[in-house]
Amino acid sequence: MPVDMIEYAIGVDLGGTNLRAAAVDRTGKMLDRISENTNFAGGREAVLNDIVTAIQKMREKHGAQGLAGIGVGVPGFIRMKEGYITNSNNLPYLENFPVRDEISRRLGTLVILENDANAAAMGEKWIGAGRDVDDLVLLTLGTGIGGGIISGGRVMRGFVGMAGELGHITVVPNGNPCGCGNQGCLEKHASATAITAMARLMQLGEDLSSKDVADLAHEAGEKGDKARTIWRVMGESMGVALAMLVNTFNFPLYLLSGGMLPAWEFFAPHMLRTMEQRSFTFRATRTETRVAQATLGNEAGLYGAACLPWVEKKG
């Protein structure tokens, strides 16, 4: 590689509503980015074509010589060895299809496929709120709840690639039913969808967003009380899950990201109180164990996907 050439990687984040791609250099500086509303209804060929086209654009513009590798973050369970997605609510037509190998074939080069929450955790570890530690857990609080575990500076994947499905931890054994077959999953009691459902049960409104319920929590009076009750219940569910994670991992850092963070002031005190009650380890390490907001927002997955080629090369 010529000395004046910048080494970079391409990261792709295939989200629920759009496709983003970025060229990022080794220090985490974003050199370039594309964001497109992708026609997910177009089916497999349309989505694969969009992914490949976005990567090709980046590669042509910045040169194949400096390209360290390509990482692609996708929603759903991933079989790492085979490089395909087994379950994805948003992209059913990509299930049980050799996504990674097909993208690699069309590009003529290897790509790394990764679960989107794992990629986001990696991004936060690389240049976000987790850059000072090697071990962290990230929970992405959105329509559902995703999880990513970084251990020793790398994504913990499990033997198939399904590790970190933390949205499906049981926090209420007889709680709300979940599409995964379980009931009382964290994401049925603490996601944006759960907040909307609780607002309905509390007769606050039929279709309130978590932002709406956060706004209501600022108000005095009965509606404010109801909204604050919802955030207390959500915070306690988060606390049960986080206490379990602290007892299991004894990691120094637990990060939360996603559209629920604006309600932090309402749920976090209950979450932390529950963690203190339920985790001896948390109490014993209270000054050293941090629960904090992630800092990269919805860019985390893009950065994380981009850094995978460098992280994986380490060995």
Add this chain to the structure above:
Amino acid sequence: MPVDMIEYAIGVDLGGTNLRAAAVDRTGKMLDRISENTNFAGGREAVLNDIVTAIQKMREKHGAQGLAGIGVGVPGFIRMKEGYITNSNNLPYLENFPVRDEISRRLGTLVILENDANAAAMGEKWIGAGRDVDDLVLLTLGTGIGGGIISGGRVMRGFVGMAGELGHITVVPNGNPCGCGNQGCLEKHASATAITAMARLMQLGEDLSSKDVADLAHEAGEKGDKARTIWRVMGESMGVALAMLVNTFNFPLYLLSGGMLPAWEFFAPHMLRTMEQRSFTFRATRTETRVAQATLGNEAGLYGAACLPWVEKKG
């Protein structure tokens, strides 16, 4: 080291009622062992002296030249960096005392201190039921429930050394109170102590052991029904915890050990059914994910402590 000298390590397991030490060669062959009923009531100096004396005996007999290292497994939370025990029900006088460094000083050589359940998990990975995998979780089902996590062939310790406290995962949010400050901990619903308590609540007897309740479960009639109900409830609690562990780790192997295993036929079906209901990952990997009985019995911790010097040296 002369070519005819056998390289060996010394493992020590400080249990609730006795102290054991063994000399083990690199292939896992036990060359020698000592087991003593130790006078735990004698206090810190007596216990430290017993540990050091047992190690010295082994070292004198087998020679300092071939000694690869010394591992000591102890009950309680361990601060790895400082080498002391922070909480131990059985050995309060060893808490917040530099146990590791004091043993090292008296022996004139370094020792590795490890939590007993972590050591047992390492033993099973080395030469037991986990020898074919690099990633596993062990749950030790006894008076309490301990946990050990092996990731990439090594003990997962967390940043302080408290990882794997799996007996204190919440499985019943409003369940039985626990000395750890939580309520509904796995060990308050699935340990031998929990079985005894449930037998009392079911009016089966005031002080039945888990062995007694397993025997009763073989009987027809009302008493047998009650006993089988207890094992169903115990199995479901185990299932909630294991479903969570499978969702979190996606490891290929989950091992159970301890005095509750004779009741396996009564609780395991409920445990596995609950895991299938509550873990999508378990269902998706059912043919590849094993839940099995550990094979080293109460020798696991002894072997695991002995192998630590070799495992840790790897870097």
